[in-house]
Amino acid sequence: MASKIKVKVKLKGDVAEVKSLMLHPMETGSRKDPDTGATIPVHHITELTFLNNGETVMAVHCSTAVSRDPFFSFSFSGAKAGDTLAVRWVDNQGESDSVETVLG
Amino acid sequence: MQLSRRLFLQGSVALAALLAIPRALVAAAWPEKAFASKAAAEAMTALFGTDQATPSSAISLDAPEIAENGAVVPISVETTLENVQSVSIVVEKNPRPLAVSFEIPPGTLPNVACRIKMGQTSQVMAVVKTDSGLFSAAKEVKVTIGGCGG
Amino acid sequence: MTPRVLRLLAIGLLLGLLSPGALAQDPAVASAVGAAVSAEAVTELIGRAEAAQRSATELRAEWLETDGLIEQARKEANLGNLIKAAELAELARRQGELAVAQAEREAEAWQRRVVR
Amino acid sequence: MLRPAIRRFLLLCLATILSMPALAGPEEDREAFRAYFSQRFPDVPLDEYVNGIYALDPKAREQWLDIEQFPPYEFAVEQGEVLFRQAFANGNGYADCFDNGGVGVRQHYPRFDPALGEVVTLELALNRCRTRNGESAYAWDSDELVALSAYMAWTSRGNPIDVEIPDDPRALAAYEAGKRFYYSKRGQLNFACSDCHVTSAGSYVRADHLSASLGHPSHFPVYRSKLGKVISLHSRFYGCVRDVRARPFEEQSEEYRNLEYFLTYMSNGLVVNGPGARK
Numbered sequence: 001m002a003s004k005i006k007v008k009v010k011l012k013g014d015v016a017e018v019k020s021l022m023l024h025p026m027e028t029g030s031r032k033d034p035d036t037g038a039t040i041p042v043h044h045i046t047e048l049t050f051l052n053n054g055e056t057v058m059a060v061h062c063s064t065a066v067s068r069d070p071f072f073s074f075s076f077s078g079a080k081a082g083d084t085l086a087v088r089w090v091d092n093q094g095e096s097d098s099v100e101t102v103l104g
Numbered sequence: 105m106q107l108s109r110r111l112f113l114q115g116s117v118a119l120a121a122l123l124a125i126p127r128a129l130v131a132a133a134w135p136e137k138a139f140a141s142k143a144a145a146e147a148m149t150a151l152f153g154t155d156q157a158t159p160s161s162a163i164s165l166d167a168p169e170i171a172e173n174g175a176v177v178p179i180s181v182e183t184t185l186e187n188v189q190s191v192s193i194v195v196e197k198n199p200r201p202l203a204v205s206f207e208i209p210p211g212t213l214p215n216v217a218c219r220i221k222m223g224q225t226s227q228v229m230a231v232v233k234t235d236s237g238l239f240s241a242a243k244e245v246k247v248t249i250g251g252c253g254g
Numbered sequence: 255m256t257p258r259v260l261r262l263l264a265i266g267l268l269l270g271l272l273s274p275g276a277l278a279q280d281p282a283v284a285s286a287v288g289a290a291v292s293a294e295a296v297t298e299l300i301g302r303a304e305a306a307q308r309s310a311t312e313l314r315a316e317w318l319e320t321d322g323l324i325e326q327a328r329k330e331a332n333l334g335n336l337i338k339a340a341e342l343a344e345l346a347r348r349q350g351e352l353a354v355a356q357a358e359r360e361a362e363a364w365q366r367r368v369v370r
Numbered sequence: 371m372l373r374p375a376i377r378r379f380l381l382l383c384l385a386t387i388l389s390m391p392a393l394a395g396p397e398e399d400r401e402a403f404r405a406y407f408s409q410r411f412p413d414v415p416l417d418e419y420v421n422g423i424y425a426l427d428p429k430a431r432e433q434w435l436d437i438e439q440f441p442p443y444e445f446a447v448e449q450g451e452v453l454f455r456q457a458f459a460n461g462n463g464y465a466d467c468f469d470n471g472g473v474g475v476r477q478h479y480p481r482f483d484p485a486l487g488e489v490v491t492l493e494l495a496l497n498r499c500r501t502r503n504g505e506s507a508y509a510w511d512s513d514e515l516v517a518l519s520a521y522m523a524w525t526s527r528g529n530p531i532d533v534e535i536p537d538d539p540r541a542l543a544a545y546e547a548g549k550r551f552y553y554s555k556r557g558q559l560n561f562a563c564s565d566c567h568v569t570s571a572g573s574y575v576r577a578d579h580l581s582a583s584l585g586h587p588s589h590f591p592v593y594r595s596k597l598g599k600v601i602s603l604h605s606r607f608y609g610c611v612r613d614v615r616a617r618p619f620e621e622q623s624e625e626y627r628n629l630e631y632f633l634t635y636m637s638n639g640l641v642v643n644g645p646g647a648r649k
Contacts, residue, residue, distance in 0.1 A: 015213070020442060021440045025598065028221075030199075039231035046134045063139045065195060067176045067219040068598045069442045076212040084242050168433050173649035178436040191520040219437070251578030252613045253596065253649055254423040314625070316617040317558045349558070356555060364553040367564050369406045370394065 003099040005087050009079075015062040016079035018050060018058075020069045020087055022097065045070060048089040052079060052103075077101055079103055138202050142193050147202040148231065151192065157231050157240035160185065165230040171222060174247040179228065182216035182239040188214035189233040197226035222247050299343035300324060306350025312317045314356035320349040396535050396545055396635055403636045407584045411572065419585030420643045426572045427579045434553060434647065443520060443593040443645040446513075446600040453514055458503040464518070467499035475581025476526030477644045480533065480631050482541040489544050489627040489645075492519055493602060510621035516591050516600050523591065523644030531642060533635045548632030551625055552583075555618030564627075587634045589646030600645060603630060 004023035011018050029042025042064060050058040055065075057076040081104030088098035141147035145155035163183040171177045181191050192205040193212060205219045214232065222228075222245060229242040303324050327342035337342045383455075394402070404416060411426065418425040424434045456471065457463045465471035469478070470583060479492040496518050497507040506513035535541050555562045566575060567583040574580070590603040604621035611618040620627045 003444070006440070008440065019440050021442065022445070023442075023445055026221075026242055056209055058209070059207040060218075061134050061139075061205040061207070063200055063203055063223045065200065066199055067203075068595070069445075071217075071219045071437075071440055072219040072443075073180075073440075074206070074212065075215050078211050130383070146427040168429065170429060171432040172433045173595055176433075176437065176649070177432055248577035251574075253594065254575075254578040254581050263572050297411075304452060314554060314619075318612060318615040319558070345463065352558075356560065360554040360556070363555070364550055367562060367568075368394075368398070368549070368555040369402045369564075 003034055003053075003097055005089070005097055005099040007085065007087055007099060007101045008100060009103055010017060011079060011081060014079055015075050015077050016052070016083075016103060017073070017074040018085065019071070020050075021069065022048075022087075022089065023088070025083065026062075026064060026066055026068045026070060036054070043093055045054075045089045045091045048087070050074075051086045051088075052076065053066065053083050060101065069072045107138075127176075135202075135205065138205075139200060141202065141217055144196045144199065144201040144229070147194060151202065152233060152238055154232070156237035157229075160239035161231055161234070161242060163232055163239060163241035164222065165228070165243050167228050167243050167245050170246045170248065172241045174222045174224075174249065174254075175247060176219050177222050177247075178217065179230075181230040181241075182215045183232050183234070183239075185214065185234050185239060188232055189235065190233045191216050192233075193218075193220065194229040194231060195222055195226050196222065196229065197224050198222060204226065216236050224249075259267050293331065293336065294338045294342065296327075296336050298329065298342050299347070300327050302328065303343045303346035303350060306347045306354065308350075310350050310353035310357070313354060313357040315353045317353045320346050320353070323349065389440050396542075399549065399622035400636055400638055406568065407571070410581075412483060416584075417640065419637075420588035420640050422581050422646070422648065423581035424584065425585070427443075428580065430579065430649075437647050438596075441593065441647045442505060442595070443591075443600050443647060446517045446591070446593070446645060447524045449513070450517035450519070450524070453518050453519050458500070458505050460503050462503045463511060464496065464499055467495065467502070472522060473474040474529055476644070477522045477529040477531045478633060480627060482534070482538065482544065482631070483534055484536065484538055487540045488624070489548075489631045491604075491622065491630055492522060492629055493604070494622055494627070496522075497548040498603045503525045510602065511605055513599070515607075516521055516602055520591050520645040523589075523642060526591055527644070529642050530639055531637050532566070533631065533638055535631075535635065544628045545632055545635065547625075548630070551629045552632055557611065557614035559614040561614040565611070567573060583633065583636065585637050587630060587635055588640055588642055589644045591644060592646045595647070595649055599601055 002019070006021045008019045011017075019048060023042055024045050026045065027040050027043040031040045032038065033040055043060045044064045045066065046071075048060040048062060049056060058072075058074050062070065083103040084100055085103060086098060086100045088096065090096045113145045124183075135151055135213075138147045138150035141150050148155040148157070160183075161187050163181065166178075166180040166182075168177065177238050179193055181193070183191075187210075188208050190205055193203045194201050195203050204218055208214055225244065225246045226244050228245050229240050232241075234240045303320075307316065307320050307324065310320070323342050323346035327339045327346060329339075330336075330342060332338035407414070407419065408416065414425050421431075421434075424431040455462050467475075469475050476492060479495065480489045483489070483490045493510065493515055496515060497510075501507050540555060546594050552563045554567070563583065566580045568588070570580050572579060572581040587603055590606070591600045592606070593600045602621065604626045607626045608618040
């Protein structure tokens with residue numbers, strides 16, 4: 001299945017501006033299913049990691065207060081065209097997703 | 105706003121199975137206790153060992169005055185402080201105040217943005233940890249509830 | 255807010271106030287409800303509510319909650335809560351009638367709002 | 371042979387009749403609609419109305435622009451493109467059902483179908499394309515159908531909306547029915563579409579600012595962040611009608627198709643900019 005993570009990177013000199021959007025419900029655990037009335041279990045990304053050529057350039061720890069379909073952006077230096085940026089998340093239910101993109 | 109047409113299905117390649125990251129590469133473990141804390145001070149103490157942060161004008165916290173939608177509040181933090189190790193966002197009136205924490209390795213710029221949920225009007229605080237201590241900037245974000253989406 | 259919006263909201267609020275509790279204080283309704291001492295009388299009131307709602311349906315002008323009120327009235331009647339059932343049925347009937355009146359009014363009135 | 375004086379008189383009568391407001395046609399309606407908003411919000415350029423409430427509310431606009439830098443509907447566009455390119459079991463595809471292979475045609479919908487004598491929306495055309503080719507129709511609110519619609523809007527971005535009302539009394543009747551629906555009060559709250567989105571556009575309804583109707587259909591389907599998914603225009607109609615406490619019509623009902631016909635005609639000349647992101 002295709003990854004549910006999208007990444008856009010802009011290279012400005014050796015600085016990479018990274019924007020990433022991922023599909024995830026980010027359930028708080030306090031919402032009720034409107035049809036059944038049952039509480040929807042807490043389900044959220046816990047750790048999100050960005051690695052450039054294998055080196056961690058950003059690690060994000062998330063609570064349920066991160067919006068559904070999370071968006072993050074940040075910048076790192078020392079980037080160059082041809083680098084491989086990997087994004088990976090794991091959630092509290094043990095699910096994960098990842099994507100790789102080549103800079104340039 | 106006019107976005108240019110773009111072809112999808114290009115550029116990024118999914119490698120879900122191939123990409124296994126050793127845990128050691130993740131800067132720190134998920135701070136469960138800090139995220140479970142129900143008060144801002146408690147969360148700060150759990151995360152940093154203290155709830156005292158020095159207000160700093162070197163931190164710029166960008167958040168809307170009135171959130172258009174409490175479920176999606178854009179927040180960005182930028183600072184000129186040096187040797188930043190982490191940037192955390194704390195929403196005082198949220199049931200669990202610690203919303204998100206960015207671990208910043210050397211070489212990564214202290215310039216982050218994300219979208220968060222807010223249950224009600226609250227102070228939003230950016231807490232920046234550097235090698236010389238804890239610094240903060242805060243801003244009130246108003247959250248209005250109700251209506252039909254315009 | 256513009257005065258127009260306030261007026262619209264006021265009308266909406268007034269209509270919204272036609273809740274079972276408020277309705278019971280309406281003398282006309284209280285007498286109808288008071289007469290509903292028998293299950294037959296309640297069935298009759300529910301029938302009138304259904305007839306009003308059918309007229310609204312023919313005009314494609316039903317309000318959102320009317321069917322639910324009728325269903326609730328039936329449920330309360332089955333439980334033997336006749337007063338409650340009668341109140342709900344009367345509320346549903348009035349909603350059905352108001353929906354019909356609205357549609358009849360709008361058959362012409364809409365033209366006054368057209369941007370020219 | 372008529373005497374010139376009589377002919378002049380008759381021509382004058384004719385001109386008077388033609389200029390009577392009761393005979394205002396769709397084009398006069400559209401011009402009046404645009405003029406109303408131009409006058410009401412003189413600082414807002416007409417082109418801006420495709421951005422809905424963000425044309426009128428600068429603070430909300432900033433937050434929307436922030437979301438637009440990486441909008442969540444991109445996933446739906448991507449899914450829509452994949453689905454659009456998948457061939458049916460009989461070897462045909464969606465591209466065979468539309469002009470120009472279905473690319474850049476959103477601006478022509480809804481369109482009046484003279485063979486069937488009814489208004490055909492893009493979603494209806496997509497589902498009919500499926501059933502004609504032996505595939506089952508999607509549910510109107512299915513992610514798949516909405517994604518296909520999102521992709522087709524995406525490929526049409528920047529194209530001026532160009533809804534036609536052909537010279538056919540049935541087409542004009544459909545337009546008139548949509549117009550009547552738009553201006554008729556309904557539901558327990560006694561609101562017409564126009565009460566909120568013409569008369570009170572830009573004002574508050576509880577905590578929300580009301581958008582202007584001009585440009586309303588340009589950006590659908592729309593990612594609603596409160597729902598976490600992309601929804602169709604008819605799903606939004608459904609929500610609005612429910613919110614005034616009237617019993618909503620089904621998506622793709624004749625009522626909503628005619629309403630879309632009228633509403634989209636009002637936005638003729640503005641550009642398609644869907645899919646959009648809204649709260």
